[in-house]
Structures are given as structure tokens and as C-alpha cells.
Amino acid sequence: MLIQTPYLLFLGDAPDQLAAKVAQGIKDWRPDHAVGQFRMEGCKADLGLTDMTLAEAKAAGAKTLVIGVANRGGVISAAWKKVLVAALEEGFDLASGLHNLLRDEPELVAVAKACGCALHDVRVPEVQYPIANGAKRGGKRCLAVGTDCSVGKMYTALAMDAAMRERGMKATFRATGQTGILITGDGVPLDAVIADFMAGSVEWLTPDNDPDHWDLIEGQGSLFHVSYSGVTMALIHGGQPDALILAHEPTRSHMRGLPDYDLPTLEQLRDTALPLARVANPACEVVGISVNTQHMSEDEALSYLAETEKRMGLPAVDPYRQGAGRLAEALAAL
Amino acid sequence: MLIQTPYLLFLGDAPDQLAAKVAQGIKDWRPDHAVGQFRMEGCKADLGLTDMTLAEAKAAGAKTLVIGVANRGGVISAAWKKVLVAALEEGFDLASGLHNLLRDEPELVAVAKACGCALHDVRVPEVQYPIANGAKRGGKRCLAVGTDCSVGKMYTALAMDAAMRERGMKATFRATGQTGILITGDGVPLDAVIADFMAGSVEWLTPDNDPDHWDLIEGQGSLFHVSYSGVTMALIHGGQPDALILAHEPTRSHMRGLPDYDLPTLEQLRDTALPLARVANPACEVVGISVNTQHMSEDEALSYLAETEKRMGLPAVDPYRQGAGRLAEALAAL
Numbered sequence: 089m090l091i092q093t094p095y096l097l098f099l100g101d102a103p104d105q106l107a108a109k110v111a112q113g114i115k116d117w118r119p120d121h122a123v124g125q126f127r128m129e130g131c132k133a134d135l136g137l138t139d140m141t142l143a144e145a146k147a148a149g150a151k152t153l154v155i156g157v158a159n160r161g162g163v164i165s166a167a168w169k170k171v172l173v174a175a176l177e178e179g180f181d182l183a184s185g186l187h188n189l190l191r192d193e194p195e196l197v198a199v200a201k202a203c204g205c206a207l208h209d210v211r212v213p214e215v216q217y218p219i220a221n222g223a224k225r226g227g228k229r230c231l232a233v234g235t236d237c238s239v240g241k242m243y244t245a246l247a248m249d250a251a252m253r254e255r256g257m258k259a260t261f262r263a264t265g266q267t268g269i270l271i272t273g274d275g276v277p278l279d280a281v282i283a284d285f286m287a288g289s290v291e292w293l294t295p296d297n298d299p300d301h302w303d304l305i306e307g308q309g310s311l312f313h314v315s316y317s318g319v320t321m322a323l324i325h326g327g328q329p330d331a332l333i334l335a336h337e338p339t340r341s342h343m344r345g346l347p348d349y350d351l352p353t354l355e356q357l358r359d360t361a362l363p364l365a366r367v368a369n370p371a372c373e374v375v376g377i378s379v380n381t382q383h384m385s386e387d388e389a390l391s392y393l394a395e396t397e398k399r400m401g402l403p404a405v406d407p408y409r410q411g412a413g414r415l416a417e418a419l420a421a422l
Numbered sequence: 423m424l425i426q427t428p429y430l431l432f433l434g435d436a437p438d439q440l441a442a443k444v445a446q447g448i449k450d451w452r453p454d455h456a457v458g459q460f461r462m463e464g465c466k467a468d469l470g471l472t473d474m475t476l477a478e479a480k481a482a483g484a485k486t487l488v489i490g491v492a493n494r495g496g497v498i499s500a501a502w503k504k505v506l507v508a509a510l511e512e513g514f515d516l517a518s519g520l521h522n523l524l525r526d527e528p529e530l531v532a533v534a535k536a537c538g539c540a541l542h543d544v545r546v547p548e549v550q551y552p553i554a555n556g557a558k559r560g561g562k563r564c565l566a567v568g569t570d571c572s573v574g575k576m577y578t579a580l581a582m583d584a585a586m587r588e589r590g591m592k593a594t595f596r597a598t599g600q601t602g603i604l605i606t607g608d609g610v611p612l613d614a615v616i617a618d619f620m621a622g623s624v625e626w627l628t629p630d631n632d633p634d635h636w637d638l639i640e641g642q643g644s645l646f647h648v649s650y651s652g653v654t655m656a657l658i659h660g661g662q663p664d665a666l667i668l669a670h671e672p673t674r675s676h677m678r679g680l681p682d683y684d685l686p687t688l689e690q691l692r693d694t695a696l697p698l699a700r701v702a703n704p705a706c707e708v709v710g711i712s713v714n715t716q717h718m719s720e721d722e723a724l725s726y727l728a729e730t731e732k733r734m735g736l737p738a739v740d741p742y743r744q745g746a747g748r749l750a751e752a753l754a755a756l
Binding site: 219220221222223224278279280281282283284286287288311312314315316317318319320321322324325326328343345346348349352360363364367368 | 646
């Protein structure tokens with residue numbers, strides 16, 4: 089993939105702050121990637137970055153205009169397209185995680201070609217991945233596995249990456265979904281990879297490295313989510329993690345999108361994921377628990393974390409409330 | 423997919439009988455699909471079917487010329503292409519599981535279009551599959567899961583299908599790989615499906631059915647084979663099987679293609695697969711064991727089967743030596 093950084097963040101005509109959450113993620117986790125923001129008339133989102141014209145951002149060194157906002161109705165509007173064409177003409181590459189692919193817009197394709205600029209649709213693999221060979225690789229790898237989808241696995245890995253760098257540890261966040269890829273400029277859009285190459289794409293993403301280097305692999309899906317469990321399985325076997333983090337959101341009443349499916353317990357998740365991980369890496373250990381307590385009060389959250397930590401015998405933190413320092417230290421101690 | 427039957431089986435210039443194993447599978451399992459065989463000069467394979475010209479096969483009712491033989495060097499030779507073009511001109515559809523796709527041959531595409539005939543590359547999905555919704559479906563499903571890849575899961579399902587029909591049970595073999603698809607004329611090429619849609623494609627393949635109807639789902643890969651375990655996981659959760667068959671080849675010294683990986687025991691396979699299957703279907707049971715004893719003498723095989731049956735408390739058979747009657751009866755007893 090390798091999207092050229094730094095970026096100008098396109099917020100378009102975002103109806104609210106939440107619509108710009110991809111741009112927010114870039115600004116939060118890779119502030120050095122964000123030279124400025126580009127807002128159109130009526131934009132209701134503001135990242136607190138300098139508002140720039142295309143020419144100003146170009147002069148400030150921005151290489152890629154990243155669409156950091158969800159589009160309404162799933163189509164790239166005429167108003168957006170005008171800006172995107174102007175950006176290409178100014179010499180920007182474009183990067184997008186939208187369902188409506190840039191490459192499906194003939195005008196953008198023609199202008200990009202004429203200007204020698206790249207269109208990156210991060211939902212679509214740009215690499216022919218190998219079939220996994222299972223060979224042991226140097227370096228260490230950590231993967232967050234969830235009781236359910238969308239419980240904070242990406243956030244956990246990004247927070248651990250930040251905490252490890254602060255501590256002078258060698259760490260690389262490895263993106264496996266479109267938001268993560270836009271944040272870092274690189275990665276594998278795993279949910280769009282062809283079945284036979286899923287595990288191979290994860291091996292490709294997490295290559296041989298220094299013995300003391302950690303890849304923090306972005307998790308996807310859940311072994312207990314019947315729609316996506318195959319993707320999770322490929323991450324576990326392709327990633328051959330040395331360490332697993334269990335990720336959980338305690339207030340869910342059922343699996344996301346599956347009203348008839350109960351969430352597993354953290355014990356069930358541990359007892360299911362660890363033996364499977366040990367097929368690829370017999371030394372794998374579960375080292376910590378990441379709890380998404382956004383729907384709990386501070387008191388409830390702290391009490392849930394303390395109870396969980398005691399019950400499971402593992403550090404249990406909410407990286408959003410508390411940072412991921414204790415999870416980073418659990419990796420350092422391994 | 424839905425390939426029109428019956429077939430004329432194209433054996434080309436097969437260097438030996440083994441090269442024609444796809445055609446052999448069709449003749450063995452769906453003899454009604456095989457009107458005759460088409461052999462070129464120098465063909466060393468013979469299915470014992472009537473040798474027919476294209477015109478004779480057409481007159482006998484054949485609708486599709488199926489490439490039932492592996493090609494040398496991965497390319498469709500000029501000699502083959504001449505026959506394939508003539509077949510299209512005669513009004514045959516073509517079906518192939520070759521890596522070298524029919525649709526990548528401009529001459530075949532042009533002639534097929536001119537003649538109004540279909541080119542079926544069974545390695546490539548022709549359907550936009552849904553994302554799995556996990557909803558409970560009527561009817562029953564059986565899936566063979568293996569200690570390794572290529573241990574006889576397709577053979578087991580086809581043999582069970584045959585045994586169940588003999589007993590008057592309602593059964594449908596559901597193909598998930600190219601050979602199975604060519605045999606039955608229908609199915610999902612699961613290893614070529616995009617990650618997010620794997621489980622959904624298996625749901626699509628095994629829809630709501632009569633309460634006493636069994637789908638015999640062709641297994642793929644193994645939960646213990648790191649290259650393909652994600653595909654197996656999607657079969658288990660998309661197929662929501664009521665019954666699992668454990669498939670094993672006892673003489674393997676390591677996992678297929680992975681010299682550093684030991685095979686799991688049948689106990690490990692049972693204890694790994696069953697809890698995962700119960701996520702999608704809490705009533706799932708392991709009902710039998712299918713052992714591929716092709717590398718054992720008759721005495722060794724029978725003694726291994728007897729020991730395994732006693733140890734695991736489940737019927738253990740080699741469907742090739744003994745038929746799959748006892749496995750069919752295990753389903754009937756469920």
C-alpha cells in the first residue's frame with residue numbers, strides 16, 4: 089500500500105464530528121502525518137488543525153489528500169469530486185477507505201493518470217499475497233483477540249504501540265483494516281483478501297525482525313462471531329503471536345449484529361484462542377486484558393477492571409481511560 | 423455456478439490415469455453426468471466410458487465439455503484450444519478447474535460469445551455472496567473436519583451422500599472446492615472467496631431445508647493447518663453443522679507442506695472443533711471418524727480402525743475400503 093505521508097486531511101462537508109473519525113484517528117495517533125485540514129462549506133467537524141487550501145498544504149509538504157470522513161449515501165458527491173480533482177491537479181495522491189472506490193470514478197482515474205498521481209483505495213488489496221508457509225520468524229508479535237467485533241482491538245494496539253515507544257521499546261503497529269491503514273499509511277485490508285491468502289497476507293505484514301522488536305497486529309472480528317471468525321483465525325495463525333491480549337466490552341447484550349448469539353466470557357475466549365495460537369507458536373501466552381468501559385461510569389469501570397484483574401490473574405486496563413502502559417510492561421516482562 | 427449436465431469428459435492428452443482424476447471423480451460419483459469421454463492423440467487415461475466425437479456427444483445429450491484432466495505446465499496448449507473452440511462451435515458450454523482460466527483466453531471468450539455458450543471457471547466465484555447472518559436454518563448439516571489438509575474429507579462426504587441415498591435418506595453433497603463443483607455442477611469455490619464473505623457463502627450454499635434433509639458439506643483445510651485454518655473456521659461457523667466427522671490420515675509425519683508442524687491427535691481435533699462448532703450450533707455432536715488408510719495394509723488398517731473406534735467411542739471407518747454406511751447410520755441415529 090505505502091501511502092505517501094504527510095497528509096492533508098479532507099473533512100469535506102462532515103455533518104458532525106463523529107463523521108470525521110478516520111481523520112481524528114490520524115490526528116490522535118500519527119500527528120506528524122497531519123499537516124492540516126481541508127474543510128468545505130458547511131463542514132461541522134473540526135480537528136483543531138490549521139485550515140489549509142490545497143496550495144498551502146502542498147507548500148507545507150503534504151503529499152496525500154486523505155478522505156478522513158464518511159460520505160453520505162455512499163456516493164462521492166459532485167462537490168467532493170471538484171476538490172478531489174483539484175487536489176490531483178495540485179499533485180496530491182488521494183487515499184480513501186470509502187465503499188465507493190476512487191478507481192470507480194472515471195474522472196478521477198483520468199486526472200490521476202494525466203497528473204501522475206496515485207489513487208489509494210485502502211479497502212482493496214494492492215499486493216498479491218503469498219500462501220502462508222508457517223515458518224518461524226524473528227522478532228515478537230502481539231495480537232488482540234476480542235469476545236466480539238468492534239470492542240476496541242485497534243485502539244488497544246495503537247495505545248500499546250504508543251506506550252511502548254514512550255518506554256523506548258521497538259514497536260510497530262501493523263494495520264489490518266482501512267482506518268488503521270490510513271492512520272499509518274500501510275497495511276493489509278484483511279477482510280478484502282481472498283480466503284487462501286489471508287494467513288499469508290498476515291505473515292507478509294509481520295516479517296522477520298529484530299529479536300526485541302514487537303509487531304502490534306490490529307485484530308479483526310472474533311473467534312465467536314460467526315460472520316468473521318475465519319478472518320480472526322487467519323490472524324492468529326498468520327501472525328503467530330507470542331502474546332495475546334483479550335479485548336472485551338462488558339455491556340453488550342449480544343454479539344454485534346447477531347441478536348441470537350451471546351458473548352463468550354473472557355475465560356472462554358482465553359481457553360479457545362490460546363490453544364489455537366499455540367498451533368503456530370507454542371510459546372504464546374495471554375498477557376493482559378483490554379476492556380472498553382465507555383458505557384460505564386468511572387466507578388463501575390474501575391470496579392469491573394479490579395474484579396476482572398483478580399479473577400483472571402492478568403493486568404486488566406481500559407487503554408482509553410488509563411493508557412496502555414501496563415499492557416506494554418506485560419510484553420516487556422515476557 | 424450451476425453447470426449444465428450431462429457432460430462430455432475431456433481427457434485431452436493425459437500422460438497417465440492419475441492426471442484425469444477430476445474426470446474419474448465425476449464418473450465414480452455422478453455416473454449419470456458422464457455421457458462419454460473425449461481423448462486426444464496420445465492420451466494415456468481411460469475411464470472406460472464410450473469414446474465420442476463432439477458431434478456424437480452432442481447427439482447423446484451432453485451439454486458441457488468438462489476439462490477433467492490437469493494441464494501440463496499450467497497453460498492451455500494450442501492442441502487443447504483447438505478442441506475447446508470446436509466444442510463451443512458445436513454448442514457446448516465449457517467447465518474447468520484449471521489455474522489457467524478459460525476467461526483469460528481471448529479466443530475462447532470470443533467464440534463463446536459468438537456461439538452463446540458459457541465458460542465456467544470453477545476456481546472463481548460467480549456469485550456475490552452475502553455476509554453471514556448466523557440465523558438458524560431448517561434441515562441438518564454434516565461437516566468433515568480434518569487433522570490435516572487432503573486427508574479425504576471430500577471423499578468422505580461423497581461416500582456418505584451415496585450411502586444415505588441408498589438408505590432412502592434425504593441428502594445433498596455441497597461442494598466447496600473445484601473438483602466437487604465439477605462433480606456436482608454446483609457449489610462455492612471457497613478458497614477463492616473474499617474473507618468477509620466466506621461464512622456467508624457457506625450459509626448461501628446450505629440453505630433452509632426439510633427437517634430430515636442432510637447437507638453433506640465438503641470440508642476444506644484444517645483448524646491445525648496455519649495456511650488455511652481461516653477457511654475451515656468459516657465452514658464451521660457458516661455451515662453450523664449438527665454433526666462433525668473427524669477425518670485423519672495416520673501415516674503423515676507432519677502437516678502437509680509444513681515440515682515443522684506435527685499433526686494433532688483425533689482427541690485434539692475433537693476438543694478444538696466441537697466447542698467452536700457449538701458457537702453456531704449448540705446441538706452439534708461429533709458422530710464418527712473417517713480414516714484414510716491408503717498407505718496401510720488391510721491388516722494394519724483394520725487394526726488401526728478397531729483401536730481408534732474403541733479409544734474414541736465413535737464409529738471409525740475407511741469409506742474407501744468399507745463404504746460410509748456406518749457414518750450414514752450415525753447421522754440417522756442423531
